[in-house]
Every structure is written in C-alpha cells, then in structure tokens.
Amino acid sequence: xxxxxxxxxxxxxxxxxxxxxxxxxxxxxxxxxxxxxxxxxxxxxxxxxxxxxxxxxxxxxxxxxxxxx
Amino acid sequence: xxxxxxxxxxxxxxxxxxxxxxxxxxxxxxxxxxxxxxxxxxxxxxxxxxxxxxxxxxxxxxxxxxxxx
Amino acid sequence: xxxxxxxxxxxxxxxxxxxxxxxxxxxxxxxxxxxxxxxxxxxxxxxxxxxxxxxxxxxxxxxxxxxxx
Amino acid sequence: xxxxxxxxxxxxxxxxxxxxxxxxxxxxxxxxxxxxxxxxxxxxxxxxxxxxxxxxxxxxxxxxxxxxx
Amino acid sequence: xxxxxxxxxxxxxxxxxxxxxxxxxxxxxxxxxxxxxxxxxxxxxxxxxxxxxxxxxxxxxxxxxxxxx
Amino acid sequence: xxxxxxxxxxxxxxxxxxxxxxxxxxxxxxxxxxxxxxxxxxxxxxxxxxxxxxxxxxxxxxxxxxxxx
Amino acid sequence: xxxxxxxxxxxxxxxxxxxxxxxxxxxxxxxxxxxxxxxxxxxxxxxxxxxxxxxxxxxxxxxxxxxxx
Amino acid sequence: xxxxxxxxxxxxxxxxxxxxxxxxxxxxxxxxxxxxxxxxxxxxxxxxxxxxxxxxxxxxxxxxxxxxx
Amino acid sequence: xxxxxxxxxxxxxxxxxxxxxxxxxxxxxxxxxxxxxxxxxxxxxxxxxxxxxxxxxxxxxxxxxxxxx
Amino acid sequence: xxxxxxxxxxxxxxxxxxxxxxxxxxxxxxxxxxxxxxxxxxxxxxxxxxxxxxxxxxxxxxxxxxxxx
Amino acid sequence: xxxxxxxxxxxxxxxxxxxxxxxxxxxxxxxxxxxxxxxxxxxxxxxxxxxxxxxxxxxxxxxxxxxxx
Amino acid sequence: xxxxxxxxxxxxxxxxxxxxxxxxxxxxxxxxxxxxxxxxxxxxxxxxxxxxxxxxxxxxxxxxxxxxx
Numbered sequence: 001x002x003x004x005x006x007x008x009x010x011x012x013x014x015x016x017x018x019x020x021x022x023x024x025x026x027x028x029x030x031x032x033x034x035x036x037x038x039x040x041x042x043x044x045x046x047x048x049x050x051x052x053x054x055x056x057x058x059x060x061x062x063x064x065x066x067x068x069x
Numbered sequence: 070x071x072x073x074x075x076x077x078x079x080x081x082x083x084x085x086x087x088x089x090x091x092x093x094x095x096x097x098x099x100x101x102x103x104x105x106x107x108x109x110x111x112x113x114x115x116x117x118x119x120x121x122x123x124x125x126x127x128x129x130x131x132x133x134x135x136x137x138x
Numbered sequence: 139x140x141x142x143x144x145x146x147x148x149x150x151x152x153x154x155x156x157x158x159x160x161x162x163x164x165x166x167x168x169x170x171x172x173x174x175x176x177x178x179x180x181x182x183x184x185x186x187x188x189x190x191x192x193x194x195x196x197x198x199x200x201x202x203x204x205x206x207x
Numbered sequence: 208x209x210x211x212x213x214x215x216x217x218x219x220x221x222x223x224x225x226x227x228x229x230x231x232x233x234x235x236x237x238x239x240x241x242x243x244x245x246x247x248x249x250x251x252x253x254x255x256x257x258x259x260x261x262x263x264x265x266x267x268x269x270x271x272x273x274x275x276x
Numbered sequence: 277x278x279x280x281x282x283x284x285x286x287x288x289x290x291x292x293x294x295x296x297x298x299x300x301x302x303x304x305x306x307x308x309x310x311x312x313x314x315x316x317x318x319x320x321x322x323x324x325x326x327x328x329x330x331x332x333x334x335x336x337x338x339x340x341x342x343x344x345x
Numbered sequence: 346x347x348x349x350x351x352x353x354x355x356x357x358x359x360x361x362x363x364x365x366x367x368x369x370x371x372x373x374x375x376x377x378x379x380x381x382x383x384x385x386x387x388x389x390x391x392x393x394x395x396x397x398x399x400x401x402x403x404x405x406x407x408x409x410x411x412x413x414x
Numbered sequence: 415x416x417x418x419x420x421x422x423x424x425x426x427x428x429x430x431x432x433x434x435x436x437x438x439x440x441x442x443x444x445x446x447x448x449x450x451x452x453x454x455x456x457x458x459x460x461x462x463x464x465x466x467x468x469x470x471x472x473x474x475x476x477x478x479x480x481x482x483x
Numbered sequence: 484x485x486x487x488x489x490x491x492x493x494x495x496x497x498x499x500x501x502x503x504x505x506x507x508x509x510x511x512x513x514x515x516x517x518x519x520x521x522x523x524x525x526x527x528x529x530x531x532x533x534x535x536x537x538x539x540x541x542x543x544x545x546x547x548x549x550x551x552x
Numbered sequence: 553x554x555x556x557x558x559x560x561x562x563x564x565x566x567x568x569x570x571x572x573x574x575x576x577x578x579x580x581x582x583x584x585x586x587x588x589x590x591x592x593x594x595x596x597x598x599x600x601x602x603x604x605x606x607x608x609x610x611x612x613x614x615x616x617x618x619x620x621x
Numbered sequence: 622x623x624x625x626x627x628x629x630x631x632x633x634x635x636x637x638x639x640x641x642x643x644x645x646x647x648x649x650x651x652x653x654x655x656x657x658x659x660x661x662x663x664x665x666x667x668x669x670x671x672x673x674x675x676x677x678x679x680x681x682x683x684x685x686x687x688x689x690x
Numbered sequence: 691x692x693x694x695x696x697x698x699x700x701x702x703x704x705x706x707x708x709x710x711x712x713x714x715x716x717x718x719x720x721x722x723x724x725x726x727x728x729x730x731x732x733x734x735x736x737x738x739x740x741x742x743x744x745x746x747x748x749x750x751x752x753x754x755x756x757x758x759x
Numbered sequence: 760x761x762x763x764x765x766x767x768x769x770x771x772x773x774x775x776x777x778x779x780x781x782x783x784x785x786x787x788x789x790x791x792x793x794x795x796x797x798x799x800x801x802x803x804x805x806x807x808x809x810x811x812x813x814x815x816x817x818x819x820x821x822x823x824x825x826x827x828x
Contacts, residue, residue, distance in 0.1 A: 001775060001807060001814040005788040008769040008818070010560040012615070018089055020294055020332070022555075027325055029557040029618055040330075041322040045111040049096055054109075056089070059560065063771070066788055070223060070255055070262040074236040077217040077266070079146040081201070085139060087296055098143040098204055115317040117139060118303055123316075124139040125296070128146070132219070135236055148215040150270070154208060156434055158363055158401070165394055167212040167273055178399075179391040183456040186208055187441055192454075193208040194434070197215065225572055227501055227539070234532055247537075248529040253593040256579055261592075263572070277361060277393060277400040281374040284355040284404065286698040288753070292691060305695040305756055324691060331691040335698065339357070342374055346706060346738060346745040350719040353700040353749070365432055365470070372463055385468075387459040408702070411719055415499060415531055415538040419512040422493040422542070424629040426684070430622060443626040443687055462622060469622040473629070477495070480512055484637060484669060484676040488650040491631040491680065503570055503608070510601055523606075524598040546633070549650055562767040564822070568760060581764040581825055600760055607760040611767065639779055641708055641746070648739055661744075662736040667800040670786055675799075677779070710777055710815070717808055730813075731805040 006065045009034075010043070014057040019045060022058045036065040075134045078103075079112070083126040088114060091127045105134040144203045147172075148181070152195040157183060160196045174203040213272045216241075217250070221264040226252060229265045243272040282341045285310075286319070290333040295321060298334045312341040351410045354379075355388070359402040364390060367403045381410040420479045423448075424457070428471040433459060436472045450479040489548045492517075493526070497540040502528060505541045519548040558617045561586075562595070566609040571597060574610045588617040627686045630655075631664070635678040640666060643679045657686040696755045699724075700733070704747040709735060712748045726755040765824045768793075769802070773816040778804060781817045795824040 013026025023040065031037055044059040082095025092109065100106055113128040151164025161178065169175055182197040220233025230247065238244055251266040289302025299316065307313055320335040358371025368385065376382055389404040427440025437454065445451055458473040496509025506523065514520055527542040565578025575592065583589055596611040634647025644661065652658055665680040703716025713730065721727055734749040772785025782799065790796055803818040 001809055003773045003784055005770060005772045005785050008771065011557060012560060013557045014555045024330060025555055026557055027330065031328065037325050039324050046109060048108050049106050054093060054096065070257055072221045072232055074218060074220045074233050077219065080143060081146065082143045083141045094141055095143050117315050118313050119139055121307065123300060123303065149212060150215065151212045152210045162399060163210055164212050165399065175394050177393050184454060186453050187451050188208055190445065192438060192441065231537060234537060244532050246531050255591050256589050259583065261576060261579065277395055279359045279370055281356060281358045281371055284357065287695060288698060289695045290693045301693055302695050326691055346740055348704045348715055350701060350703045350716050353702065369468060372468065376466065382463050384462050385460060415533055417497045417508055419494060419496045419509055422495065425626060426629065427626045428624045439624055440626050464622055484671055486635045486646055488632060488634045488647055491633065507606060510606065514604065520601050522600050563764060564767065565764045566762045577762055578764050602760055645744060648744065652742065658739050660736065660738050669798050670796050675783060675786060714813060717813065727808050729807050
C-alpha cells in the first residue's frame with residue numbers, strides 16, 4: 001500500500017440515449033486533458049425535457065492520481 | 070434572461086426494463102396533466118424484488134414553467 | 139409488479155395530544171381532496187410551546203397513485 | 208393553539224436585481240393562484256451568468272393554510 | 277396491514293455493462309444466502325476507469341422480511 | 346472506561362397503534378436472535394394508509410456489544 | 415411583523431413512557447432557567463434498551479425570544 | 484498560529500428590508516451580551532408573508548472567542 | 553439538445569456591501585481566467601465581524617462549458 | 622434508567638500537534654466553566670496552513686447533564 | 691476489472707489513546723469473524739469524558755468481499 | 760477586511776502512520792503546484808486494510824487565495 005495523492009474534480013456530461021452514455025461522455029471528455037483518471041462517483045442525475053424527449057445529465061466527481069510535478 | 074417563475078413537483082415512476090424507462094414513465098404521465106415541463110432531477114432510485122425479478126422505481130423532482138393564470 | 143406512477147405532496151398537521159394525532163390530522167385532511175393516498179413519511183417533528191403546553195407539528199410527505207386523467 | 212393543516216409547495220423565481228427580488232417574484236406569482244400563503248423557506252440560491260451579468264434564481268418552499276374543502 | 281419486521285443490509289455490486297446489471301449482480305448474490313429479499317435502494321453510484329473502459333459500481337440497501345427464528 | 350466494540354444493524358418494525366409500539370416490535374424481534382442490544386436510533390418514521398387507517402413504520406439502527414467469538 | 419431576535423439551544427430529554435414525555439421533560443427542564451421558550455424541533459429520536467425495557471431519548475432544538483439585556 | 488478555543492451559538496434575526504439587515508439585527512443583538520464575536524454562518528433563510536409583504540428571517544451560527552474564565 | 557460537457561469549480565468571494573456583491577466579486581474574478589462560465593450555485597453564506605462591521609462571504613459552485621482541447 | 626436532561630453546546634478547539642490535542646483543548650476549556658460534561662462528538666475537522674505548517678481545528682458538540690437549578 | 695460483490699457492515703470501536711487506535715480496535719475485532727475485509731470509512735468520531743480523561747469512539751463502515759456461498 | 764477571492768479544490772492523501780500524516784501528505788503535494796494555500800477541511804476519513812494493516816486516507820477541501828492573473 002504505497003502512499004499516494006490524487007485530485008478530485010467535478011464534471012457534468014449529457015446524452016439523450018442513457019445515463020451510462022452521459023457518464024461515458026463526461027469521463028471521455030475529461031480524459032482528453034487529464035491523465036490518470038481512475039474512478040468516478042455520480043453526484044446528481046437530472047435531465048431536460050423537450051417536446052417529450054429526455055436528455056440525461058449527470059454530475060460526477062472524477063479522481064485522478066497526481067504525478068510528480 | 071427574462072425573469073420567470075416555475076413550479077416543482079415530486080412524482081415517482083417504475084419500470085421493469087430500466088431506470089431510464091422508469092424516468093420516462095414518470096415524466097410522460099406528468100406531462101398528460103401539466104404543460105411546460107422542462108427539467109427533472111432524480112431524488113431516489115430504488116426498486117422491488119419479486120421472484121428474482123427487479124422493478125426499478127425512481128422518485129423525481131419535475132419543474133414546469135408557470136404560465137399566466 | 140405492474141408499472142405505476144404516483145405523486146408526492148408535502149403537508150403539515152398539528153395536535154396537542156400526540157405526534158400520532160398530528161400525523162392523523164394531516165393525512166385525514168389531505169384525504170378529503172385527494173384519492174388514493176397510500177403512504178406517508180415524517181420529514182420533521184416540531185412544535186410550539188405556550189404557557190408550558192406543547193402542540194406537536196409534523197411535516198409529512200404523502201404519496202398517492204395517479205389515476206388516468 | 209388551534210390545530211391546523213397546511214400544504215407546502217416548491218416554486219422557483221428569478222430576478223436580475225437581487226436575491227430578495229427573486230424571492231418576491233416567486234411568492235407574488237404563487238399568491239395569484241393560492242390563498243393563505245404565510246411562510247417561505249429558501250432551499251437553494253443559484254443563478255445564470257450571461258456576458259458578465261448575473262440573474263439570481265431561488266428555489267423556495269412555500270406554505271399555505273388549507274381551508275375547508 | 278399485518279405488523280412485520282424486516283432487516284436491512286448494505287451490499288455493493290459491479291458490472292461493466294450497465295448500472296442495472298450492477299444492481300442485478302448485487303441482489304442476485306445477496307439472494308443466494310438470504311431469503312425474503314423484497315426491496316432495494318441505491319445509496320451510491322460510482323465506478324472505476326481503466327484504459328478508457330468503465331466499470332459501474334452500486335452500493336445498495338437491501339431489505340428482507342425476518343422470519344420466525 | 347474499558348474499550349469495547351459493538352455492531353450496528355438496521356431493522357424496521359411496524360404497528361397500527363403507535364410509533365412507540367413499532368419501535369418496540371422491531372427491538373423485540375431483533376432481541377430474539379441477538380444478545381447484548383443496548384441502544385437504538387430512529388432513522389425514519391413512515392407509514393401506510395389503508396381505508397383511512399394508518400400503520401406506523403420505523404427504521405432503526407440497533408447497537409449491540411460484540412462478545413468474544 | 416415586528417423584527418425580533420431569538421436564540422436556539424440544544425437539549426436532550428428522556429422518558430420510559432413515550433416520545434412525547436421525553437420531549438415534555440426536556441422542554442420543562444429548559445423552561446426552569448429560560449424565559450420565552452416558544453418552539454422546539456426534534457433533531458434525533460433514540461433510546462436505550464435494558465432487560466427488554468426501552469427508554470426514549472430525544473434531542474431537541476429549543477427557541478426562545480431574547481429580551482432586552 | 485496560537486491555539487485558541489471559541490464557542491458557537493445559534494441565533495435568529497429578522498427584517499422586512501433585506502436578508503443582510505436580518506443578519507445584521509441578529510449579530511448586533513448577540514453582540515450586546517457576548518464579547519469577541521468574529522464570524523457567522525447562515526444556516527437557513529426563510530420568512531413570513533403577510534398581506535403580500537415579506538419579512539426575511541435568518542438562522543445563524545455565531546462564533547466568539549472564549550476568554551480566560 | 554446537443555450533448556455537452558461542462559466543468560464545475562468552487563470559488564469564494566467576499567464584500568462588505570451585500571451578499572450579491574460577494575457573489576459578483578467571485579464570478580468576476582473567475583471569469584478573468586475561465587471562458588464560458590454560465591451558472592453558479594451558492595453553497596454557503598457566511599461572514600466575518602470586526603468592530604460591529606460585517607463582511608459577507610459566499611462559497612460558490614461555478615459551471616463552465618468545456619471547449620474542445 | 623432514571624430520566625435525565627442534558628444540554629448540548631458547540632465549541633471549537635485547535636492544536637498544532639494532533640487532532641486529539643485539538644479535541645482535548647476544547648473539552649478542557651469547556652470544563653473550566655461547565656460541570657458534568659460527559660460526551661463529545663466531532664462535527665468538523667479542519668485546519669490552517671501557514672508556511673507549510675498545519676494547525677488542526679475541530680468543531681465539537683459537547684453534552685453535559687443539567688443539574689437542578 | 692472482474693465483477694465482484696461485497697457487503698458493508700457497521701461497527702464501533704473505542705480507545706483512550708487515539709482515534710487511530712479506536713479504528714484499529716474495531717477493524718481487528720471485526721476481522722476475527724469476517725474474512726476479506728478490505729476497506730473502512732469513518733462515519734462518526736465521538737467520545738466520552740470521565741474525570742477529564744477522554745475515550746475516543748469511532749463508528750465505521752467496513753467492507754468485505756463476499757466469497758462463494 | 761479587504762475583499763478577496765479564493766479557490767477551493769479537492770485532494771486526497773494517504774499514510775499508514777496516522778490520519779494527521781495523510782492530511783500532511785495531501786497538503787504538501789498540493790503546495791508543490793499551488794501557491795497561497797491557507798486552509799483545509801476534512802471531507803472524509805477512510806482507509807484500506809491489507810493483511811491486518813491499515814492505510815488511512817483523507818479527502819480534503821483545500822483553499823488558496825487567487826492572485827491577480
């Protein structure tokens with residue numbers, strides 16, 4: 001169990017298809033600028049309704065290991 | 070950014086197929102008597118178990134714009 | 139397990155006799171205008187004090203099945 | 208201390224001028240269709256930002272006495 | 277409405293396919309040693325990220341009726 | 346103040362007579378299989394409504410001292 | 415609606431008879447040293463179990479109007 | 484960074500003019516009997532409605548340094 | 553409803569004049585280094601007291617759309 | 622199980638050495654003016670950072686038995 | 691990332707020496723009857739005061755992997 | 760009381776020795792890339808268990824003053 005430090009940021013993603021796709025979109029986008037993402041936690045699941053269609057939105061905490069500066 | 074007032078009510082829906090279908094069922098039913106629904110938030114996700122089968126149940130806050138009385 | 143949709147409203151009732159009577163008063167009054175009430179949840183128990191006498195007040199969530207519109 | 212029953216609903220209002228004006232807008236609008244509103248509680252204070260300008264939005268619980276049906 | 281007593285335990289399950297499968301895995305596993313499971317509630321939805329792939333993890337409360345000892 | 350370790354479980358009980366009877370039912374039933382129960386905490390008070398009659402339901406945390414295995 | 419300032423303190427009371435008696439005991443004791451108590455709120459309901467007997471304990475917030483110093 | 488001990492009390496104030504005035508009223512009144520108040524935190528913002536007029540009420544935590552007894 | 557991803561950060565601002573000015577200061581400062589801020593939420597309202605004068609402090613969540621990297 | 626009433630106050634203490642010392646400092650200081658302190662609960666653990674040095678700060682609820690007035 | 695199911699129980703431990711020792715005592719005792727404990731989370735830190743001496747008490751969630759039944 | 764704006768981020772640190780060391784590790788690592796860190800708050804204390812050995816993990820909010828951009 002080596003000691004480690006990680007940072008946690010908050011991102012939100014959306015998808016019209018499913019909650020899982022909204023999560024995937026948020027994690028994928030965050031991964032483009034951050035290395036070492038290894039977990040997420042769903043803080044809030046919400047959505048918009050337009051003409052009977054739903055868009056799912058998730059707010060996530062995302063954790064990533066801090067590398068040496 | 071025009072000022073607006075909306076109301077928020079709480080509804081619960083269920084489905085044996087998926088969490089998304091439970092949400093859709095609740096929003097669809099609420100839309101039959103309320104106009105102007107434009108967002109929802111999932112407050113609770115739960116369910117029943119019967120003979121190994123799951124039924125998903127979601128409790129939602131649903132917001133709709135108040136029209137002129 | 140048939141799918142169903144219900145609505146949840148918030149009411150408050152009071153009684154000088156007991157917490158149970160305060161709950162009963164709130165549910166009874168709500169039942170006069172709403173059909174299909176089938177559960178309640180106590181959100182808050184509080185009260186007023188006047189000349190050493192207590193009045194119990196409960197805030198409840200009350201759920202009722204939505205019938206076809 | 209006569210026993211009484213009241214109902215609690217959730218409304219949201221907005222204003223570009225102040226948080227107090229957003230509260231006032233929500234209460235005023237609710238008063239147009241509901242009689243007997245006597246208290247409110249702020250659940251959430253948030254807002255939108257557009258070109259550096261803020262619009263305050265408040266989500267309120269509003270309580271009103273239930274009259275005899 | 278016969279009086280009954282039930283117990284509530286906490287379990288966590290995971291799946292790479294969907295949140296619903298993670299729930300199903302946890303309930304199925306708990307059912308192997310406990311009889312009378314009849315409801316669950318999702319306490320937390322989280323997950324792990326490995327090489328861009330997500331694994332969904334849910335923490336559940338699971339309720340089951342206590343039979344006579 | 347000798348060091349001690351205790352375990353905490355969650356049980357739910359019900360009664361049509363009072364909240365105190367619902368608590369008593371849950372604690373009594375738990376005591377049949379567990380020794381050393383010494384405290385409880387009410388997590389939730391709720392109930393069912395059937396033909397105007399209420400059934401009170403309480404969810405409790407119950408703590409009991411762990412004896413030597 | 416004259417402006418007023420009140421203070422809020424936290425007290426706990428107990429009774430073996432009922433939750434209402436535990437509340438009454440706490441409010442009565444607080445009233446012996448504080449004037450102007452006009453409301454209370456139940457923060458926690460818990461209790462002790464001894465030889466199958468329950469003692470109810472409530473933790474309350476109690477509010478009282480501040481008189482001129 | 485010298486070690487220090489402070490106490491935290493809860494007070495509520497009101498004003499018909501603004502939330503800030505309600506805070507100011509509560510802090511001013513508390514300062515008349517307590518020395519060393521150096522911070523506050525708003526726990527709740529609520530109010531009363533009378534004939535369309537609002538009275539803002541705030542519940543605050545107020546911290547003050549404990550001097551030597 | 554195009555899918556979008558946004559990030560949420562936490563900032564705190566202060567002002568001696570009003571809560572709204574404290575919010576404005578925090579949003580303005582954040583806007584100097586971040587593009588695309590479109591909403592905020594007040595997490596906490598607190599303040600300092602010095603010689604009877606108040607300084608309002610707000611802790612905000614601020615959301616901004618993530619542009620293509 | 623004799624009935625008893627106790628009061629609960631909130632205090633904060635600090636120490637540069639450890640969280641336990643910060644707790645001890647707060648309880649010791651409270652004990653100088655209050656008799657009958659018998660339990661505490663940690664509400665918040667925080668601290669200040671100055672030139673790389675930490676000062677631990679704890680906010681506690683402290684309960685003490687109310688003696689006859 | 692193989693799918694797995696674990697269970698989460700709640701235990702409390704105490705120690706007069708430090709918070710860490712109270713945690714260690716609770717985990718050690720739980721490990722005597724449960725195999726596969728791999729994480730814990732502190733839910734509450736509290737304690738008793740007797741003649742100026744403190745006893746630290748921690749309430750923990752403890753997670754352990756469910757093996758094949 | 761000059762107005763100031765600060766930012767709050769979330770970091771997690773670990774240590775096998777003590778909770779204080781886990782806090783120190785997280786703050787030290789964050790200080791390597793951020794200037795002006797002046798406070799922290801513990802959001803969560805948890806840990807891992809491996810062969811009877813504990814590793815403490817803390818999740819912190821860390822605040823630092825925003826300098827002129």
